[in-house]
Amino acid sequence: MFTRRVAVVGTGYVGLTTGACLASLGHQVVCGDIDAAKVERLRRGVVDIVEPGLAELVTEQVSAGRLSFVVGASSAVTDFPDELDAEIVFLCLPTPMGVGGVADLRAVEAVVEETRHLLAAGTVVVNKSTVPVGTAARTAELLDRADVSVVSNPEFLREGSAVHDFLNPDRIVVGCDAAEAAERVAALYARLGAPTVLTDAASAELMKYAANCFLAMKLSYVNAMAELCERVGADISDVTEGIGYDRRIGQAFLSPGPGWGGSCLPKDTHALLQVADAADFEFRLLRATIDTNTRQRQRIVDKVRHAVTGRRAGSLTRVRLGLLGLTFKAGTDDLRDSPALAIAALLRQAGAELVAYDPALVADPNNPDKTVPGMVDGMIDGVPLVSDPVEAAQGAEALVVLTEWPQFRQLDWSAMAGVMKQPTVIDTRNLLDPATLRRAGLTGIGLGRREAA
Ligand code: UDX
Numbered sequence: 001m002f003t004r005r006v007a008v009v010g011t012g013y014v015g016l017t018t019g020a021c022l023a024s025l026g027h028q029v030v031c032g033d034i035d036a037a038k039v040e041r042l043r044r045g046v047v048d049i050v051e052p053g054l055a056e057l058v059t060e061q062v063s064a065g066r067l068s069f070v071v072g073a074s075s076a077v078t079d080f081p082d083e084l085d086a087e088i089v090f091l092c093l094p095t096p097m098g099v100g101g102v103a104d105l106r107a108v109e110a111v112v113e114e115t116r117h118l119l120a121a122g123t124v125v126v127n128k129s130t131v132p133v134g135t136a137a138r139t140a141e142l143l144d145r146a147d148v149s150v151v152s153n154p155e156f157l158r159e160g161s162a163v164h165d166f167l168n169p170d171r172i173v174v175g176c177d178a179a180e181a182a183e184r185v186a187a188l189y190a191r192l193g194a195p196t197v198l199t200d201a202a203s204a205e206l207m208k209y210a211a212n213c214f215l216a217m218k219l220s221y222v223n224a225m226a227e228l229c230e231r232v233g234a235d236i237s238d239v240t241e242g243i244g245y246d247r248r249i250g251q252a253f254l255s256p257g258p259g260w261g262g263s264c265l266p267k268d269t270h271a272l273l274q275v276a277d278a279a280d281f282e283f284r285l286l287r288a289t290i291d292t293n294t295r296q297r298q299r300i301v302d303k304v305r306h307a308v309t310g311r312r313a314g315s316l317t318r319v320r321l322g323l324l325g326l327t328f329k330a331g332t333d334d335l336r337d338s339p340a341l342a343i344a345a346l347l348r349q350a351g352a353e354l355v356a357y358d359p360a361l362v363a364d365p366n367n368p369d370k371t372v373p374g375m376v377d378g379m380i381d382g383v384p385l386v387s388d389p390v391e392a393a394q395g396a397e398a399l400v401v402l403t404e405w406p407q408f409r410q411l412d413w414s415a416m417a418g419v420m421k422q423p424t425v426i427d428t429r430n431l432l433d434p435a436t437l438r439r440a441g442l443t444g445i446g447l448g449r450r451e452a453a
Pocket of ligand 1: 156158159160215219252253254260262264329
């Protein structure tokens with residue numbers, strides 16, 4: 001098997017997954033990060049993010065001698081065990097949404113500046129982060145090295161299943177204006193046997209946005225359809241099941257919810273809108289996708305208001321509510337752009353008193369290294385966090401399920417009902433079985449369901 005020396009700069013969930021998975025495919029990988037404390041933890045096999053299988057894979061590959069961690073980008077491209085330099089350098093850096101939705105490329109620019117003189121002739125620099133169309137061209141300009149190629153190889157990893165997604169990809173996309181460099185990057189993944197799209201850099205960069213914005217559009221469509229279902233007395237689960245059998249639509253990504261969030265979809269929809277604006281194209285469909293999502297949060301607040309007070313304009317002042325789930329989806333401890341937090345902020349503005357429980361946001365006494373992300377003085381964004389769901393239910397006038405943690409289905413709902421002030425559950429994920437709630441003496445209100453208020 002053909003192995004390459006691969007440097008990965010940035011050990012966030014994309015970088016770490018990429019590094020560990022490429023090592024597991026047999027490549028020699030060095031991962032660099034500017035955070036020395038994190039590098040030290042990674043060397044000990046401590047992974048800060050919740051990502052199934054990742055910590056095990058890191059430990060396994062470090063022991064096998066194929067994966068190592070260093071401080072800084074310069075060391076990552078030069079510090080290979082055999083004292084040779086990297087042949088392929090992956091940039092897995094944050095590209096946060098800056099002012100007006102423009103992706104902030106300072107991290108990429110700084111690393112390029114730092115490493116440009118260190119790269120051996122023939123090195124291929126790969127951009128894995130989601131970046132604006134034209135970034136590969138801009139990176140090549142900054143590198144100013146005719147003997148180094150820049151390739152766009154977007155990741156399509158979902159948080160919570162990143163390792164699985166990396167090793168079982170629907171497709172590999174490699175974009176470069178130099179075909180030979182694209183083929184070298186594609187060859188890294190040869191063992192995975194996935195369909196590979198070789199294209200130019202701009203098309204690869206756009207493909208990532210095209211995919212994520214399509215997914216966001218699908219969800220906004222489903223959330224709007226759920227609202228329509230409530231108004232006409234239809235049921236969204238039956239509707240989505242029915243349309244999902246159409247192979248052109250598919251069953252996946254059709255669950256209504258409190259709105260889409262996370263580190264990708266909000267950032268990418270805004271960034272594509274910027275790309276369109278800059279190209280003088282009015283992308284109305286995309287704007288409506290974003291607006292529908294923003295409106296969804298208010299719609300959930302209105303639903304809570306109606307459920308608790310019986311009136312559409314009832315007051316939530318000093319109404320105690322228990323929130324179940326704060327992360328942007330189940331299977332992660334990531335709070336970035338979480339719709340749950342946006343809804344919590346709106347509920348607080350409306351005067352409600354909140355208490356939240358999230359299974360991923362509970363301190364682990366056996367692992368003091370691992371802190372609860374985003375927690376300040378026992379609160380996240382001003383919302384007190386408790387470590388037991390029954391505590392969140394205590395004295396609550398309603399419970400609001402905001403994240404689709406499967407373990408919520410197994411809660412002792414009778415015990416929950418027993419400590420609540422009013423037996424109401426607003427299930428924004430249609431996660432819980434209404435009959436189970438009914439048996440526990442609770443009224444469950446979902447989205448787009450026939451029984452919905
Ligand atoms: C997404 C893309 O799926 C992935 O390909 C890309 O590389 C990064 O962005 P991720 O942000 O990890 O991945 O989460 P994903 O599972 O796609 O969910 C995004 C949001 O949509 C979450 O807030 C989730 O709760 C919501 N969602 C998803 C729904 O509301 N309903 C669904 O049916 C699916």
